[in-house]
Structures are given as structure tokens and as C-alpha cells.
Amino acid sequence: MEIVKFSEFTASELTRLWNEGxxxxxxxxxxxxxxxxxxxxxxQLSLDASVAICDQGKPVGFVMSGFRTVDGRxxxxxxxxxxxxxxxxxxIGKQLIAGxxxxxxxxxxxxxxxxxxxxxxxAIKLYAKMGYRWIGDLRFxxxxxxxxxxxxxxxxxxxxxxxxxxxxxxxxxxxPVGDMPWQTHWxxxxxxxxxxxxxxxxxxxxxALFKRVMGADGELQSIILYQCRTVxxxxxxxxGLLKALLSHVYAPLDHNVVRRAINLPLSETTLVRIxxxxxFKTTVNQVHMKLELTP
Numbered sequence: 388m389e390i391v392k393f394s395e396f397t398a399s400e401l402t403r404l405w406n407e408g409x410x411x412x413x414x415x416x417x418x419x420x421x422x423x424x425x426x427x428x429x430x431q432l433s434l435d436a437s438v439a440i441c442d443q444g445k446p447v448g449f450v451m452s453g454f455r456t457v458d459g460r461x462x463x464x465x466x467x468x469x470x471x472x473x474x475x476x477x478x479i480g481k482q483l484i485a486g487x488x489x490x491x492x493x494x495x496x497x498x499x500x501x502x503x504x505x506x507x508x509x510a511i512k513l514y515a516k517m518g519y520r521w522i523g524d525l526r527f528x529x530x531x532x533x534x535x536x537x538x539x540x541x542x543x544x545x546x547x548x549x550x551x552x553x554x555x556x557x558x559x560x561x562x563p564v565g566d567m568p569w570q571t572h573w574x575x576x577x578x579x580x581x582x583x584x585x586x587x588x589x590x591x592x593x594x595a596l597f598k599r600v601m602g603a604d605g606e607l608q609s610i611i612l613y614q615c616r617t618v619x620x621x622x623x624x625x626x627g628l629l630k631a632l633l634s635h636v637y638a639p640l641d642h643n644v645v646r647r648a649i650n651l652p653l654s655e656t657t658l659v660r661i662x663x664x665x666x667f668k669t670t671v672n673q674v675h676m677k678l679e680l681t682p
Contacts, residue, residue: 388479389444390486393437396446398424404439404446408469413504416469429577430570431455432466436490440470440483447474450487454494455574457564463491463680464569465501468510480510484517488678497681500569502650505672519676522566527671528648528662533641538665539634543627547584547592549635554579560591562618568650568675571596571613579613582635584628593617595632609645610637615658626657633661650675 393401402423409416418426427434432453439446448470454463465487470480491499502525503510515521554573569575579598586592595615602608615632617625637646648667652675653659 388482389441390482390489391439391441391446392490393434393439393449393451396439400446401439401449404449404471405467405469407471408449409467410472412469413506430466430575436463436494437466438483438486438490440479440486442474447471448479448483450483452487452490453569454496455569455572457498457572460497461495463494463496463499465499466569468501480513481517484513488517488680492680497679499678499680500566501676502568502570502673503676505674511674511676514676517678519678521674522677523675524653525568525650525673525675526648526653526659526669527673528651528667529670530646530665530667532666533643534637534646534665536640538640539630539637539661541627541630543624543631544634547586547628547631549631550583550585551635552581552583554581554596556581556583557594557596560594560618562591566675566677567614567652571650576613582632584632591618592620593628593632595636597636607642607644609647612636612646612648612651616655626661629658629661633665 398420402418402420405423406417426432430453432451436454437451438449440448450468451466452463453466454461456462488499501514501519503514554576557573564572573596576596576598579596582595583591584593593616596613598611599607600609600611615629615636617628620628634640648662650673651658651662
């Protein structure tokens with residue numbers, strides 16, 4: 388078995404490997420060549436940092452990876468791992484992950500992050516053996532019916548000013564990112580939006596990152612929430628501000644579109660409670676794992 392960088396393969400070869408590697412996965416991950424190519428820059432993945440494991444020159448498994456500076460530390464993340472069916476259960480996963488970690492270290496990364504489906508126990512055990520540790524649970528939510536117009540009602544809307552903008556607008560506040568899942572970072576939200584709440588003194592009080600998805604006819608089809616956070620508020624004040632932010636994200640509330648939340652950390656208990664009280668249902672559970680690459 389040999390570890391080979393993605394940059395050595397054609398787009399068609401890599402697309403085929405991706406589709407074969409995800410056969411039998413919990414979700415249909417099938418991509419065409421164009422969609423596969425598009426995914427790389429949109430998720431800031433690197434062909435030179437992504438690796439395949441080959442059996443006599445044939446690629447049979449892969450780890451796609453990207454890098455980003457998070458709170459001053461170069462951080463790598465796993466943007467997709469797969470092994471084609473006939474090579475699963477043969478112990479090559481350890482060699483594959485080790486190859487990816489070697490690339491991370493070569494690039495100077497200080498930490499590595501990944502998410503895995505909660506029910507994928509073999510993968511979670513493998514990552515743990517390779518040094519990753521659990522740092523939290525994540526959940527995808529979905530709500531397909533129109534919301535009641537008062538579902539996020541409260542007094543917070545009167546206490547703050549709300550401004551719509553772009554995801555990158557939150558950069559100027561220099562807020563810590565911490566261990567937020569990589570897919571929810573502003574850099575990953577292509578064609579997304581932000582809503583920023585400021586207090587009476589002009590200080591940032593909270594924000595949300597989201598995307599509206601339009602159909603070919605220009606009509607709104609879905610709204611996806613990536614982050615919804617307060618900066619200083621706590622308790623009932625925080626709950627009120629989160630509701631006010633969500634009312635902007637998911638507007639118009641009585642419009643019958645699909646509303647989703649991606650990789651919401653369950654440690655954000657107030658937000659979780661608000662979402663579930665509003666009728667959002669769980670669609671996916673994931674574990675969030677991290678490996679410190681430097682002492």
C-alpha cells in the first residue's frame with residue numbers, strides 16, 4: 388500500500404474514488420465531476436494536502452483535507468474519508484489516517500479537527516486510536532412546515548439593532564472561533580449572509596451566519612443556519628437575543644420552506660432548546676473530534 392497525494396490524479400479518477408469510497412454510506416454522497424471539482428475551493432480543501440491510499444497503483448481509499456488559521460493556529464480538518472467497499476475491514480484505515488496526519492505535520496498544522504457520524508463506531512474508534520479525542524456532539528436539524536409568526540417572540544428585538552450583511556463581516560469583531568465545526572466557519576458559507584446584533588453602545592451582542600437557497604425559478608427553497616451565537620449575554624437575556632436573531636435568519640416565518648441547521652453544537656443548550664421548542668427535528672448526529680499536533 389502506498390500513500391499518494393490527490394494532485395497526482397485526474398479529476399475523473401478522484402470523482403470515481405469519492406463515489407466508490409462513500410458507497411453504502413448513511414447518505415447519498417454521489418457527485419459528478421463538476422460538483423466534485425466545485426466542492427474543493429468552496430470548502431477550502433487542498434489537492435496537495437489530500438491523500439489516497441493505493442494498492443499497486445489503484446486508489447482504494449482517501450482523506451480529503453484543508454487548512455485554515457483559527458485563533459492564530461494553523462488548523463487542519465478532515466473534509467471527507469472513504470474506503471471502497473472491497474477494501475474495508477482490512478486494516479488500511481490506520482495507514483490512511485497516518486498518511487493524512489503526516490501531511491498535516493509537514494504543513495505545520497498545530498491541530499486537526501474532524502466530524503464522524505455518531506453511529507459510525509468503527510471510524511470513531513479508529514480516530515481515537517490515532518490520537519483524536521472527543522470534544523463535543525453535533526446535530527443537524529430540519530423543519531419543513533411554516534413557523535408560527537410568534538415562535539421566536541420576545542422583548543430582545545427592541546433592545547438591539549440588527550444589520551444584515553455577509554458572513555465575512557463578523558471578522559472585524561475579532562471574536563474567538565474556538566472549536567466550531569469547520570463547515571460552519573464563515574469561509575465555508577459561499578453566497579451566505581450574516582445578521583449582526585449590536586447594543587445601545589454599538590458593541591456586538593450576537594450574530595448568526597446562514598444561507599438562503601433559491602430554486603431555478605428564483606423562489607426561496609430553503610434556509611440553512613450555520614452559527615447563532617451571543618457574545619456577552621447569558622440566561623434569559625441570551626435566549627431572547629437568540630430568538631431575535633433566528634427570527635431574522637428564518638424570515639419570513641410563515642413561508643413554507645425547508646429550514647435547516649448544520650452541525651449545531653449540543654453544548655449550546657439554550658439554542659438547542661429554542662430550536663426544538665420551535666419544532667425542529669433531528670436529522671443527523673455527529674461527534675466532533677480534535678487532535679493536538681503540537682505539545
